[in-house]
Amino acid sequence: MTTVDLPLLPLGRGSDPATEPGVECPGDLPPASDPHLVERARAAKEALGDQVFVLGHHYQRDEVIQFADVTGDSFKLARDAAGRPDAPYIVFCGVHFMAESADILTTDAQQVILPDLAAGCSMADMALIGQVEDAWDALVDAGIADDVVPITYMNSSADIKAFCGRNGGAVCTSSNADVALEWAFGQRPEGTGKVLFLPDQHLGRNTAVLQMGIALEECVVWNPHRPNGGLTAEELRNAKMILWKGHCSVHGRFSAESVDQLRATVPGVNILVHPECRHEVVTRADLVGSTEFIIRTIEAAEPGSSWAIGTELNLVKRLADAHPDKNISFLDRTVCYCSTMNRIDLPHLVWALESLVAGQVPNVISVDAETQEWARVALQRMLDLPGRTAR
Numbered sequence: 001m002t003t004v005d006l007p008l009l010p011l012g013r014g015s016d017p018a019t020e021p022g023v024e025c026p027g028d029l030p031p032a033s034d035p036h037l038v039e040r041a042r043a044a045k046e047a048l049g050d051q052v053f054v055l056g057h058h059y060q061r062d063e064v065i066q067f068a069d070v071t072g073d074s075f076k077l078a079r080d081a082a083g084r085p086d087a088p089y090i091v092f093c094g095v096h097f098m099a100e101s102a103d104i105l106t107t108d109a110q111q112v113i114l115p116d117l118a119a120g121c122s123m124a125d126m127a128l129i130g131q132v133e134d135a136w137d138a139l140v141d142a143g144i145a146d147d148v149v150p151i152t153y154m155n156s157s158a159d160i161k162a163f164c165g166r167n168g169g170a171v172c173t174s175s176n177a178d179v180a181l182e183w184a185f186g187q188r189p190e191g192t193g194k195v196l197f198l199p200d201q202h203l204g205r206n207t208a209v210l211q212m213g214i215a216l217e218e219c220v221v222w223n224p225h226r227p228n229g230g231l232t233a234e235e236l237r238n239a240k241m242i243l244w245k246g247h248c249s250v251h252g253r254f255s256a257e258s259v260d261q262l263r264a265t266v267p268g269v270n271i272l273v274h275p276e277c278r279h280e281v282v283t284r285a286d287l288v289g290s291t292e293f294i295i296r297t298i299e300a301a302e303p304g305s306s307w308a309i310g311t312e313l314n315l316v317k318r319l320a321d322a323h324p325d326k327n328i329s330f331l332d333r334t335v336c337y338c339s340t341m342n343r344i345d346l347p348h349l350v351w352a353l354e355s356l357v358a359g360q361v362p363n364v365i366s367v368d369a370e371t372q373e374w375a376r377v378a379l380q381r382m383l384d385l386p387g388r389t390a391r
């Protein structure tokens with residue numbers, strides 16, 4: 001076999017002009033080497049004033065985060081956008097499903113803009129609506145669909161959220177997945193309920209086993225690429241949790257070996273991970289929780305304490321920079337950003353803002369009315385769950 005030595009092209013460094021523009025950048029995308037990008041972004045934002053509201057997800061690059069009016073996880077940002085009905089333009093520095101959620105929760109008069117349409121999410125793309133509908137048909141054939149409540153993680157497309165809304169289910173976040181599961185099981189007579197959990201098998205398994213006390217054997221994985229999900233009707237009937245075979249390509253990288261290695265080499269290290277990590281990583285960690293929980297934990301940590309964090313690298317770097325009095329490291333020896341999050345760079349942000357100044361509205365993310373209606377039902381069921389502090 002002949003191997004071709006391909007250069008690795010770091011995103012956004014001007015080394016791959018063919019792919020840098022992303023999917024759709026009509027007009028001039030400024031080169032990453034432009035020394036005036038910061039001034040240009042500042043000037044465009046100033047010119048737009050209250051017309052624009054810039055949202056920055058925690059996993060975004062520093063060069064972009066500096067222009068965010070608010071930062072947060074996907075759900076907080078969608079709610080922040082809904083809290084600014086006076087801003088006609090919402091520039092979402094995050095990924096596609098987040099911009100969809102913002103569109104669902106904002107008014108019809110507002111437009112949500114994703115600076116690069118190539119900023120998708122590999123996890124959300126692992127559950128396509130046609131696949132999920134086929135799975136549901138198989139549950140009907142197995143005679144168990146009436147027992148099943150579908151729950152989807154926020155990190156899913158609008159049509160998967162709408163599917164859950166239409167079929168008596170709800171959305172959850174990494175902070176309230178256990179409350180959502182408790183609610184879902186409570187929708188059926190005791191001992192009969194099942195949950196179809198989309199699209200992240202790890203969040204579903206970690207929540208079910210570690211927080212709800214469900215046995216590992218009662219969790220089965222539905223593989224959309226195999227006939228009948230790779231499961232027999234009996235396996236489906238015996239399961240309490242039917243986990244969709246999806247995962248986050250960033251959090252799925254952390255391994256049990258990295259945890260063991262760090263414990264052996266860094267005395268007193270605290271392992272802090274996101275519940276999208278694999279079960280064997282989460283069970284070895286000291287603390288597990290959402291992005292907001294990770295941030296609060298580090299803020300409250302003792303000076304001099306040591307932390308190895310299993311979440312996206314931009315956030316870990318930012319936490320390390322903000323807390324030089326604590327020893328903060330990344331829970332993996334290989335440096336790996338979320339490549340789709342990193343599609344949003346300063347050139348794309350400048351391009352989006354300057355387009356708005358010029359009277360053009362680029363890359364609008366718009367969810368159709370029927371999908372919006374059902375997705376909102378699923379989101380509302382989540383909002384109606386008993387509240388809790390972000391974990």
Ligand code: SF4
Nearest residue numbers: 121122123248250338
């Ligand atoms: S970090 Fe994972 S879940 Fe988040 S956008 Fe990237 S691939 Fe998707």
